[in-house]
Amino acid sequence: MATLDPLQETTQANVSADMINFGIGQPSFDILPTEIMRKAAEHRLSQHDPSYLNYGFEQGDGRLRDSLAQFLTSGYGLPVSAAQLLLTVGASQAIDLICNNFTQPGDVIFVEEPTFFLILGLFRDHDLEIVSIPLDEGGINIDILEEKLKQHRPKFLYTIPTFQNPTSINLSTERRQKLVALSQQHDFYIVADEVYQLLNYTVEPPSSFAAYLDSDQVLSIGSFSKILAPGLRLGWIQTSPTLMARILQKGLLASGGGFNHFTSGIVRSVIELGWQVEYLDHLKQIFSKRLETLNAALQQHLPSTVDFNKPEGGYFFWLQLPDGIDGKRLAETAASYKVGFQPGENFSNRGELSNYIRLSFAFYGEHDLKEGAQRLARALADYK
Numbered sequence: 001m002a003t004l005d006p007l008q009e010t011t012q013a014n015v016s017a018d019m020i021n022f023g024i025g026q027p028s029f030d031i032l033p034t035e036i037m038r039k040a041a042e043h044r045l046s047q048h049d050p051s052y053l054n055y056g057f058e059q060g061d062g063r064l065r066d067s068l069a070q071f072l073t074s075g076y077g078l079p080v081s082a083a084q085l086l087l088t089v090g091a092s093q094a095i096d097l098i099c100n101n102f103t104q105p106g107d108v109i110f111v112e113e114p115t116f117f118l119i120l121g122l123f124r125d126h127d128l129e130i131v132s133i134p135l136d137e138g139g140i141n142i143d144i145l146e147e148k149l150k151q152h153r154p155k156f157l158y159t160i161p162t163f164q165n166p167t168s169i170n171l172s173t174e175r176r177q178k179l180v181a182l183s184q185q186h187d188f189y190i191v192a193d194e195v196y197q198l199l200n201y202t203v204e205p206p207s208s209f210a211a212y213l214d215s216d217q218v219l220s221i222g223s224f225s226k227i228l229a230p231g232l233r234l235g236w237i238q239t240s241p242t243l244m245a246r247i248l249q250k251g252l253l254a255s256g257g258g259f260n261h262f263t264s265g266i267v268r269s270v271i272e273l274g275w276q277v278e279y280l281d282h283l284k285q286i287f288s289k290r291l292e293t294l295n296a297a298l299q300q301h302l303p304s305t306v307d308f309n310k311p312e313g314g315y316f317f318w319l320q321l322p323d324g325i326d327g328k329r330l331a332e333t334a335a336s337y338k339v340g341f342q343p344g345e346n347f348s349n350r351g352e353l354s355n356y357i358r359l360s361f362a363f364y365g366e367h368d369l370k371e372g373a374q375r376l377a378r379a380l381a382d383y384k
């Protein structure tokens with residue numbers, strides 16, 4: 001279980017044992033694939049192939065890219081090739097690399113509002129001017145986007161199109177097509193962070209943005225963090241030959257020889273031995289149960305003035321609180337009831353969304369999810 005060890009503090013998961021913190025968006029320790037990784041490492045190291053201990057290839061291990069391409073072809077339901085994939089140190093580093101390649105300090109980028117709060121920090125590191133475009137129930141609001149395109153020339157639009165963090169909304173197919181058309185017309189890239197694309201529980205989501213690579217405007221990002229384990233720090237960019245060539249020019253890749261080469265060898269074994277498909281199925285069953293449990297507990301314990309939709313995939317519930325209740329202040333009351341969450345304001349680049357909160361169901365088992373929902377209800381009743 002998580003502890004408050006000063007040597008182990010992280011931004012993502014600081015929590016004392018008696019707290020139920022729905023703010024943590026990562027899998028619980030008990031479901032991480034330790035046995036699969038042990039067997040995969042043993043398999044890889046028994047192949048007597050020292051190349052995984054040398055520098056790797058700029059684009060990432062070709063064998064892993066090949067097996068990942070096959071896995072994605074089946075998972076996405078569209079053809080994916082090894083040549084389209086570049087291996088990265090997770091989605092976060094993929095996005096950082098894209099900022100390095102495609103932006104200069106002061107450039108404008110568009111993000112959704114709300115958007116994944118930790119990525120906002122990454123964009124600020126690059127001194128980008130962040131312009132927020134609100135979401136509605138169909139994803140990013142295209143009318144407002146078109147208005148903003150009259151005022152700005154963004155380098156790219158960052159979207160989390162599927163089971164969005166934090167809202168769990170899916171961008172409709174129609175809007176995906178419209179976005180691609182707008183990106184061609186106004187010459188901006190679409191950086192589609194699709195880390196939840198394969199974590200669907202009840203519906204098939206719209207096609208990945210990988211379906212639109214021919215436009216030469218799309219960079220689709222994926223990660224093993226959500227389908228295997230975040231600690232591997234392994235993800236990918238999928239893009240067209242022109243954009244790939246541009247990313248590959250970087251000195252960092254030439255000098256470093258690709259990212260995370262040794263781990264790539266182990267993950268190659270995970271996929272080739274069929275364990276990635278098996279583990280993802282297992283994970284989806286667990287998360288789908290957790291989602292149902294938290295949904296039922298929230299329905300049962302929260303007042304009807306709290307508004308939310310049941311997610312169909314991903315990790316998150318996005319709750320709209322009754323008028324006049326501020327998420328950050330509620331978090332203070334909630335702390336005394338030993339329950340936590342992410343206040344909505346964190347997901348706004350403009351300091352808005354103060355009456356929303358985000359809950360993740362990934363980090364706790366069913367007992368804690370039920371208990372956490374009751375504590376949250378008590379904190380809400382006690383809000384002043």
Ligand SMILES: Cc1ncc(COP(=O)(O)O)c(C=O)c1O
Pocket residue numbers: 025089090091092093116160165193195222223224225230234235
């Ligand atoms: C939308 C989104 N992008 C990126 C990340 C981070 O991914 P990675 O661990 O691959 O860097 C997360 C993790 O919570 C996320 O929700």
